[in-house]
């Protein structure tokens with residue numbers, strides 16, 4: 369294997385940036401991202417102690433408490449306070465070092481602090497690498513719902529240092545894999561085959577596995593890159609990235625967030641395939657294939673029976689992703705062939721929810 373990082377370019381309405389995927393990128397951040405001015409690292413209480421030290425000569429390190437419950441405006445205020453205390457100005461660059469929660473908050477701080485400063489994404493969770501760090505969406509949650517306040521803000525660079533994945537808890541790794549599977553289903557049949565057969569662990573010192581994971585992550589990023597390039601402000605095609613998410617968000621919400629996002633997405637992918645087959649868009653075999661790959665990657669394939677279909681259906685209606693009052697689903701014709709529709713009736717959705725419910 370080569371120790372070279374893989375590099376992809378993302379173009380957006382006001383420029384372009386590179387996404388780098390490789391080992392040991394953090395110590396070379398300035399050089400790889402081409403930054404000269406002061407750096408303010410924003411990280412969380414899990415990731416900071418492990419990796420903030422790998423970023424040399426930061427002007428300040430701002431550590432926020434870990435967890436989605438802290439992705440809110442009050443935390444943004446503490447980031448502003450610490451940036452001001454460090455005399456951080458518009459010549460500086462914010463470095464988001466952590467999972468998607470840190471990336472969304474540091475990006476939102478970068479979009480708004482002094483009307484905008486540069487920022488670099490250094491995702492350390494698999495989910496943040498393949499999904500959250502690319503595409504320029506930033507923001508926080510409100511008590512009324514997730515991601516209700518935010519801004520589009522493009523990073524200067526994205527550095528996915530895969531060596532950081534060695535400390536990611538296994539259930540978080542699995543959750544990220546749900547989004548990798550989603551990306552494979554949206555646009556990369558070959559990636560799906562690799563997920564179905566490949567060895568996807570990250571064993572310290574095993575260079576061949578590191579290189580497998582590196583190219584797998586790069587392939588997953590590429591799917592997102594191609595979609596966001598086509599539709600940077602989510603006015604059309606970008607909605608396909610919500611494959612599995614109409615069901616998944618409902619599962620998360622009705623479970624009181626006891627089910628993590630990636631797990632909800634996993635169940636949602638099964639439901640999307642079930643609904644697609646029920647409506648005659650794809651063969652029933654596709655659902656079984658998706659279930660097999662999810663199970664292989666330690667993800668659930670059934671909605672727990674304590675989440676009633678009627679409650680899930682109601683929760684779908686409160687999702688901000690619905691279009692003009694109608695529920696919107698991403699359906700599959702085949703692997704690599706998905707489409708968005710708002711023409712699915714309640715009966716069909718409820719039948720799918722019954723069908724993918726855990727019968728045990």
Ligand SMILES: NC(=O)c1ccc[n+]([C@@H]2O[C@H](COP(=O)([O-])OP(=O)(O)OC[C@H]3O[C@@H](n4cnc5c(N)ncnc54)[C@H](O)[C@@H]3O)[C@@H](O)[C@H]2O)c1
Nearest residue numbers: 414434467468469470492493495496499500505532535536
């Ligand atoms: N902006 C976007 O386009 C976009 C897309 C998808 C998701 N998101 C957001 O991303 C968030 C979810 O991201 P996430 O799954 O990364 O959650 P997260 O940031 O909460 O990280 C998950 C957990 O893993 C820990 N962690 C992260 N990297 C680690 C490492 N290398 N070693 C040890 N522990 C580590 C974190 O501290 C946290 O406890 C949600 O808020 C979601 O809304 C945003």
Ligand SMILES: [Zn+2]
Nearest residue numbers: 547613629633
């Ligand atoms: Zn998601």
